[in-house]
Amino acid sequence: MNLSQGRPYLAIPGPSVMPDRVLAAMHRPAPDIYAGALIDMTASLYPDLRAVARTAHHVAIYIGNGHAAWEAANTNLFSRGDRAMALVTGQFGTSWANAVERLGVRVDRIDFGRNAPADPARLADALRADVRQEIKAVLLTHVDTASTVKNDVAAIRSALDGTGHPALLAVDCIASLGCDPFEMDLWGVDVMVGASQKGLMTPPGLGFVWFSDRAAERCRASDLRTPYWDWTPRAFADEYWQQFCGTAPTHHLFALREALTMLVHEEGLEAAWARHRRLAGAVWAAVDAWGQGGDIRLNIADPAARGNSVTSVRLGGAAERLRAWCEAQAGVTLGIGLGMESAVDWLRIAHMGHVNAHMTLGALSAMEAGLRALGVPRGDGALNAATEAIAGA
Numbered sequence: 242m243n244l245s246q247g248r249p250y251l252a253i254p255g256p257s258v259m260p261d262r263v264l265a266a267m268h269r270p271a272p273d274i275y276a277g278a279l280i281d282m283t284a285s286l287y288p289d290l291r292a293v294a295r296t297a298h299h300v301a302i303y304i305g306n307g308h309a310a311w312e313a314a315n316t317n318l319f320s321r322g323d324r325a326m327a328l329v330t331g332q333f334g335t336s337w338a339n340a341v342e343r344l345g346v347r348v349d350r351i352d353f354g355r356n357a358p359a360d361p362a363r364l365a366d367a368l369r370a371d372v373r374q375e376i377k378a379v380l381l382t383h384v385d386t387a388s389t390v391k392n393d394v395a396a397i398r399s400a401l402d403g404t405g406h407p408a409l410l411a412v413d414c415i416a417s418l419g420c421d422p423f424e425m426d427l428w429g430v431d432v433m434v435g436a437s438q439k440g441l442m443t444p445p446g447l448g449f450v451w452f453s454d455r456a457a458e459r460c461r462a463s464d465l466r467t468p469y470w471d472w473t474p475r476a477f478a479d480e481y482w483q484q485f486c487g488t489a490p491t492h493h494l495f496a497l498r499e500a501l502t503m504l505v506h507e508e509g510l511e512a513a514w515a516r517h518r519r520l521a522g523a524v525w526a527a528v529d530a531w532g533q534g535g536d537i538r539l540n541i542a543d544p545a546a547r548g549n550s551v552t553s554v555r556l557g558g559a560a561e562r563l564r565a566w567c568e569a570q571a572g573v574t575l576g577i578g579l580g581m582e583s584a585v586d587w588l589r590i591a592h593m594g595h596v597n598a599h600m601t602l603g604a605l606s607a608m609e610a611g612l613r614a615l616g617v618p619r620g621d622g623a624l625n626a627a628t629e630a631i632a633g634a
């Protein structure tokens with residue numbers, strides 16, 4: 242006997258669960274890319290993309306994944322030989338810094354480890370030490386998908402402002418967009434990077450870069466720009482094809498249209514943030530309860546520094562076995578640990594995108610059953626704690 246038959250649930254931090262409506266929106270013949278419905282539909286995406294980033298500024302769409310969106314941001318931001326400051330709080334911060342460096346940008350890294358957010362005071366010290374004000378941009382990951390730490394973007398902005406340093410602030414929101422509160426304009430973010438396959442509930446293949454007027458102005462002469470990556474024609478296109486530097490990603494755009502309708506116009510962005518927070522709370526409560534009687538704990542001790550969309554959990558020695566059990570016996574696939582000291586000890590639970598209470602409670606129940614079946618020592622009451630969190634009791 243096996244209990245995994247039924248609809249599988251991929252609870253990894255991207256690609257996230259996609260609504261059937263989003264998938265169905267792609268099920269159509271190839272549209273004309275020179276005239277007709279596609280053109281008007283594409284125009285309708287931009288106001289909604291601004292809404293999810295909370296900005297009145299500009300957005301460029303790329304055919305590519307998150308790494309492509311990084312490349313887009315990097316090439317527009319920098320010239321060869323420029324300096325950047327990377328605030329590293331997990332594997333994704335490291336990867337972004339490495340990608341910038343490969344382009345010939347000099348990158349100063351401040352590494353805050355794997356279980357704490359970036360400390361604004363240390364950034365301020367580093368900026369003050371840059372007396373010639375050479376650092377052109379500070380790179381920050383809002384929620385690092387590996388450590389699952391959430392950085393305080395507004396506090397980082399204040400540190401920048403407090404020193405009077407003119408560096409731009411660029412933020413990777415790929416894991417947090419649509420899941421965690423984020424305010425591009427209110428928080429003074431100059432450049433923001435996103436992708437389709439996480440909180441935006443759309444298949445992997447679209448990357449986004451939002452940029453302020455200040456960033457547009459300061460980056461006008463960046464010499465790493467190439468015709469393909471240049472954000473200017475994409476954001477200020479005179480002709481349709483310029484928005485994608487060639488053929489549009491037609492079916493992805495129809496999918497995104499449906500996803501943004503659901504997120505922005507039906508559920509509402511703030512309600513989606515609140516839903517993700519509540520689901521995250523259930524996961525945190527369950528893990529805390531397991532930890533009362535075993536070698537199990539959340540990576541991030543401070544709830545204020547945890548992302549709403551994914552949770553990194555230490556399950557001493559049992560993480561791989563539990564992941565295997567949950568997938569084979571319960572039809573739920575949990576995320577592997579990433580960028581931690583030992584892969585066998587860590588896993589990640591995603592609660593990102595088109596996910597509701599029964600899915601998160603189901604994943605936690607499957608984990609409880611797996612821990613039991615595998616004889617892993619743990620505290621009692623995890624499911625009780627999770628249901629209390631869901632109930633808001």
Ligand SMILES: *Cc1c(COP(=O)(O)O)cnc(C)c1O
Pocket residue numbers: 255306307308309333382384385386413414415416436445
């Ligand atoms: C997923 C993710 C990326 C990378 O996206 P890909 O689509 O895998 O290239 C980068 N940064 C963060 C924060 C992410 O969550």
